[in-house]
Amino acid sequence: MEAFGLLMHGFAVLMTWKTLALMMVGLVLGIFVGVLPGLGGPNGVAILLPLTFTMDPTSAIVMLSSIYWGALFGGAITSILFNIPGEAWSVATTFDGYPMAQQGRAAEALTAAFTSSFIGSLVAVLLITFLAPLISSFALKFGPPEFFAVYLLTFCSFVGLGREAKHKTVISMSLGLLLAGVGMDTVSGQLRMTFGSGELLRGINFLVAVIGLFGISEILLTMEERLALRGHAASISLRVVLKVWKDLPKYWVTLLRSSFIGCWLGITPGGAIAASFMGYNLAKRFSKDPESFGKGRIEGVFAPETAAHASGTAALLPMLALGIPGSGTAAILLGGLMVWGLNPGPLLFVEHKDFVWGLIASMYLGNVIGLVLVLTTVPIFASILRVPFAAVAPMIVVSCAIGAYAIQNAMFDIWLMLGFGVVGYVFKKISIPLAPFTLALVLGNRAEDAFRLSMIGSGGDMKVFWSNGLVGSITTLAIVLLFWPLIDKAFGSVGRLLRPAKASG
Amino acid sequence: MSSTEIEIVVDDATAPEADSPAVTDTRTVDVVVSLLLVTLALTLGYDNWRTGIAWDSTGPEAGYFPFYLSVILAGASLYGLGAAFLSRKEVSETFVTRAQLRRVMAVFVPTLLFCLATQFLGLYVASFLLIAAFMRMVGKIAIWKSLLTAFLFTAIMFVTFDIAFDVIMPKGPLEAAFGY
Numbered sequence: 001m002e003a004f005g006l007l008m009h010g011f012a013v014l015m016t017w018k019t020l021a022l023m024m025v026g027l028v029l030g031i032f033v034g035v036l037p038g039l040g041g042p043n044g045v046a047i048l049l050p051l052t053f054t055m056d057p058t059s060a061i062v063m064l065s066s067i068y069w070g071a072l073f074g075g076a077i078t079s080i081l082f083n084i085p086g087e088a089w090s091v092a093t094t095f096d097g098y099p100m101a102q103q104g105r106a107a108e109a110l111t112a113a114f115t116s117s118f119i120g121s122l123v124a125v126l127l128i129t130f131l132a133p134l135i136s137s138f139a140l141k142f143g144p145p146e147f148f149a150v151y152l153l154t155f156c157s158f159v160g161l162g163r164e165a166k167h168k169t170v171i172s173m174s175l176g177l178l179l180a181g182v183g184m185d186t187v188s189g190q191l192r193m194t195f196g197s198g199e200l201l202r203g204i205n206f207l208v209a210v211i212g213l214f215g216i217s218e219i220l221l222t223m224e225e226r227l228a229l230r231g232h233a234a235s236i237s238l239r240v241v242l243k244v245w246k247d248l249p250k251y252w253v254t255l256l257r258s259s260f261i262g263c264w265l266g267i268t269p270g271g272a273i274a275a276s277f278m279g280y281n282l283a284k285r286f287s288k289d290p291e292s293f294g295k296g297r298i299e300g301v302f303a304p305e306t307a308a309h310a311s312g313t314a315a316l317l318p319m320l321a322l323g324i325p326g327s328g329t330a331a332i333l334l335g336g337l338m339v340w341g342l343n344p345g346p347l348l349f350v351e352h353k354d355f356v357w358g359l360i361a362s363m364y365l366g367n368v369i370g371l372v373l374v375l376t377t378v379p380i381f382a383s384i385l386r387v388p389f390a391a392v393a394p395m396i397v398v399s400c401a402i403g404a405y406a407i408q409n410a411m412f413d414i415w416l417m418l419g420f421g422v423v424g425y426v427f428k429k430i431s432i433p434l435a436p437f438t439l440a441l442v443l444g445n446r447a448e449d450a451f452r453l454s455m456i457g458s459g460g461d462m463k464v465f466w467s468n469g470l471v472g473s474i475t476t477l478a479i480v481l482l483f484w485p486l487i488d489k490a491f492g493s494v495g496r497l498l499r500p501a502k503a504s505g
Numbered sequence: 506m507s508s509t510e511i512e513i514v515v516d517d518a519t520a521p522e523a524d525s526p527a528v529t530d531t532r533t534v535d536v537v538v539s540l541l542l543v544t545l546a547l548t549l550g551y552d553n554w555r556t557g558i559a560w561d562s563t564g565p566e567a568g569y570f571p572f573y574l575s576v577i578l579a580g581a582s583l584y585g586l587g588a589a590f591l592s593r594k595e596v597s598e599t600f601v602t603r604a605q606l607r608r609v610m611a612v613f614v615p616t617l618l619f620c621l622a623t624q625f626l627g628l629y630v631a632s633f634l635l636i637a638a639f640m641r642m643v644g645k646i647a648i649w650k651s652l653l654t655a656f657l658f659t660a661i662m663f664v665t666f667d668i669a670f671d672v673i674m675p676k677g678p679l680e681a682a683f684g685y
Contacts, residue, residue, distance in 0.1 A: 050672050051665070167584045171542060174578040178549055178571055185567040192567055193552050216616065223612050224605040226520040386515060390644020391636070395658055397616050398632040401623065402662065406672045414620050421616075425609075429600060430535050448570045456564035 003129055010357030014365060019062055022055075023362065026063040027370050030070015035078055035381050039396055041071040041312075042328040042438075043214035046207055047399045049336055050406030057340040058358045062366075064336055065316075065359060068329055069121070069366045072272075072312050073374045074381065076113035076305060081106060081382050082231035089272035089308040092280040096293060096300025103296050106234035110378055111244040112301040116255060118371045120309035123259035124266065125363040128317045132349070132360075135321040139346035144453035145464050149474035151447040153481065154324050157268060158436045160484035168432045176437040179204045180444025187452055199412040206335045206441045208404045208413045212420025213427075213434055214328070215400040219393050220425045235379045244298075251302050254283050258303045262310025266326050267318055272311040279307030313363065320356060321346060324443065328435050331442045339407070521604035528606050532597035535589040542582035550575030611643050627677030633659045 014020070033044030045067050052060035075090035080097035093113060100109035142150070159169045182193045183203030194200040248255075258279035265275040283303035284293045293300050315326030316333070323344035325331035337344045342352060349356055374381075404417040427434060458464035466472040480487065553575060556568035601609070615635055622631035636655035640646045666672040667685070676685055 051670055054671050165588075167581045167588065170581040171578060171585065174574045174581065175542070175545075178574045178578060181571040181574070188563070188567045190556060190567040192556055192571060193549050195552065219612055220609050223608045224521065224601070226517055229515050231514075388515065388640075388644050388646065389517075390646060391640050391654055393612060394615070394619075394632075394636040394639040397612075397619060398628075398635065398658070398662065401619070401628065401632075402666060402672075402674060405628065405674060406666070409673065411624055411675060414623060418616065418620055422613075426534065426538060430531050430538060432538075451570060452564055460560055460564070 003133055006133075006353065006357045007129055007361060009353070010359075010361030011365070013058060013354050013358040014062065014361050019059055019358075019362075022059050022063040023066045023366055023369060024373075026066025027070040027073075027366065027373055030067035030072075031074035031077075031370075031374060031377075031381055032070070032384065033067065034071035034074020035384050036392060036396075039215070039218065041068055042332055043211060043218060043400075044071055045329055045332050046210045047215060047396075047403040049207060049332070049339070050403050052336065053339065053406065057337075057342055057352070058355050060336065060340055061333070061355065061359050062362045064333060065362055066366045066370075068312070068333070069363075069370045071329075072121075072309055073114060073117055073370050075308075076117065077110065077374075077378060077381055078231075078385065080109045080113060080301075081234060082229050082385065084229060084231075089276045089312070090304075091273075092276040092304035092308075093301060095280065095304075096295070096297050099294070099296035100298070100301070101232045101234070105296065106232050107236045107240045108244055108298065109296075109301050110234060111236055111241050111375065112298050113305045114371055114374050115244065115248065116258075116302045116306040117309040118367050119255055120259050120262055120306035120311075121313040121363065121367050124263050124310045124313035124317075125360065125367070127263055127314060128320065128363070129360055132317055132321045135317075136346035136349040139322055140350070142346070144450045144457065145467065145471045146474065148447060148450035148454055149465060149471050149478065150322060150324065151443055151450060153474055153478040154439065154443070155436075155447075156478040156482035158439070160481040161268070162433060162436070163274075164431055164433045166485070168430075169436050172427070172432050172434065173436040173440045176440025177444045177447070179209070180206075180441050181448065186445060186449060199410070202408060202410070204416065204441070205407055205413060206438075207332065207339075207407050208416050209420050209441055210328075210332055210335070210438060211400050211404050212417040213424035213438070215396065215403075216417060216421025217424030217428060219396055220421065221428060222389070223393070229385060231382065231385065233379060233382055236375050241375060247298075251299055253286075254299050254303050255306050257282060257286075258306035259310045262307040262312075263314040265307075266311035266314025268326070272308045272315075272327065275311035276304035276308040279303040316363075319344065320348065320359070323348075323446070325439065328438050331438050335442055521602065521608050525602035525604035527599040527602050529600045530597040531600045532589055532592060534600045536586060539582045539586035539589060543579055543586070546575045546579035546582060550579065612639075615639055615643075623675055625677060627680055628674040629659050629663055630677055630679050632662065 014023075029048060030044065033039045034041070045064055048067055049064065052063055055063070072089075075085065076093055076097070079085045079090040079093040080101050083094050083098040085091040085094055097109045097113060100106065155173055158173065159166060162169045178193075180203075182200055183191070184201065185192050191201065261279050261282065262272075262275045265278070266272070280300060280303045283299055284290045287293065287299065312327065312329070315330045317326065319325045319330045319334055323334065323346070325334045334344050342348065342355065400417060401414050404413045405411070407413060424434060427437075454464050458467075464471075465475045550572055553568035553572040557566035558568045558572040559566055560569075615638065619631050619635040622634060626634075633655045636658055637651045640651035640654060641648055644651075666674060
């Protein structure tokens with residue numbers, strides 16, 4: 001139980017007034033970000049990142065991850081009270097959450113949503129506590145070829161398993177990798193793709209791109225919609241909370257199933273959005289009474305919320321253990337690590353014990369405090385939506401600009417942010433996925449370095465990626481995943497050929 | 506129970522009409538974006554080829570990795586171009602309607618002007634102008650409310666970033682007059 005001792009140490013790191021205060025601030029800002037339309041988890045974290053530049057890494061990550069938990073909680077409020085999902089991952093929560101609010105059971109639905117969020121992330125944090133140290137100690141043996149194979153696996157699984165058109169995922173990913181290479185080459189010191197521009201010398205900063213892609217473009221997209229809203233106001237009484245909690249054990253199968261789905265999809269790049277839908281659909285399929293879903297069934301709130309939160313939290317596991325983010329927000333936290341001067345990857349567990357275990361402990365504590373906070377303050381946050389969007393939109397624009405400028409103190413970055421805003425808007429409308437782009441941009445340089453170091457080590461022989469059992473199996477798995485849709489189809493047609501009678505009957 | 510009542514109502518007076526004519530469809534945009542991406546891939550590919558895509562004594566040259574990425578990007582974009590051309594015109598969805606575009610421009614143009622103003626007047630003056638003008642002109646909110654909100658927000662940002670957290674923002678003549 002070495003992990004347990006270290007976790008206790010992590011709690012000790014957290015127990016200062018300053019850290020706890022930062023956690024509260026982060027949670028409140030996060031819920032705010034989750035409730036407001038046009039702001040979500042990834043861009044909320046990206047915009048607020050500059051606040052942490054002058055902090056020590058532990059305080060910084062505690063505050064940023066609290067913003068993330070807060071955003072996860074906040075999305076549920078608007079879904080249930082207004083039938084407007086504040087976040088894409090809370091769309092499935094509206095299916096049963098809003099009907100419950102219409103029937104006057106808003107408080108019950110909110111309690112269910114918050115509680116199941118809490119349970120989902122708790123399961124995922126437990127997984128992180130015990131699995132992340134194991135994976136990272138295993139990964140300490142990795143050399144450049146192994147790391148390149150893992151990066152390849154991440155990229156290939158996006159292409160093979162993503163639901164968007166394959167060529168669009170490839171476009172998004174190769175564009176991200178290319179832009180990551182702009183500027184000075186880290187190995188030879190040569191300039192690449194700068195076309196003589198002094199501004200491009202610094203390279204294209206990942207966070208600037210994220211703020212533009214998610215922040216600015218989201219505002220443009222939000223303005224296209226009709227922004228009128230009508231919602232139920234609700235305050236939660238202790239009686240309702242206790243009533244929901246008393247019924248909780250009845251739904252243990254649903255909660256457990258959704259937690260597992262969430263953890264799995266969080267670690268692989270499926271993400272919280274897929275997890276919430278899958279959790280909901282499976283709960284409906286396995287229910288004795290599937291007809292009652294969509295009409296205000298409490299299970300229909302439990303299932304997606306648990307899965308979304310488990311997935312959002314589990315996405316941090318590969319980030320901590322391997323330095324590979326499992327979601328857009330995790331990618332931004334990873335960008336933060338680099339800004340604070342930490343090198344993401346398995347060495348983190350050895351060199352920065354305080355940081356890692358402080359973060360893991362803050363996941364426990366942040367979720368407990370977050371649960372209490374949302375349960376008590378729902379009416380305040382719901383009333384934020386009374387503020388007209390015409391007042392919120394310019395404030396978000398200003399916050400984005402501050403965030404973009406602060407990263408490198410460069411006016412050029414504000415223009416770059418605006419450019420990425422337009423790119424994000426167009427890409428979203430023609431369904432080129434942005435997550436692979438984000439991931440490629442943050443991992444690009446390290447993937448290239450790993451590739452070149454392996455090539456230098458082997459003298460240019462590609463066989464190095466199959467030189468031992470470990471790297472060979474990762475590389476092979478990556479290639480299998482890349483062509484997974486084709487393989488799946490091939491197996492399907494072979495299967496049909498073998499039993500034609502059944503297929504026709 | 507009182508909680509069943511609708512308690513929060515926000516109206517959107519300038520919402521885009523649902524029956525507004527389409528400006529363009531996604532198929533056209535798909536084609537244009539694919540063409541732009543092919544051009545970008547060719548430009549970057551050429552630059553990397555010039556940097557060197559071969560092997561020298563220390564391993565692959567600086568242009569090696571990005572060059573092959575440009576090739577992949579060009580390939581995928583060309584595929585996208587072909588797919589967009591082959592797709593049937595009738596199934597293509599509306600990219601943006603005229604009313605929607607008007608609203609999007611109502612945010613985009615002020616944001617563009619804000620960036621310009623930041624360059625010359627500093628971020629805080631620009632943000633005051635953006636918020637006040639946007640609330641007044643797009644949101645039709647009372648002028649005193651707009652000015653007050655803009656001032657308060659800008660002041661809070663200044664105190665939080667420049668004073669409390671030491672994150673220094675671009676400044677212009679106004680801040681210079683106050684000695685910052």
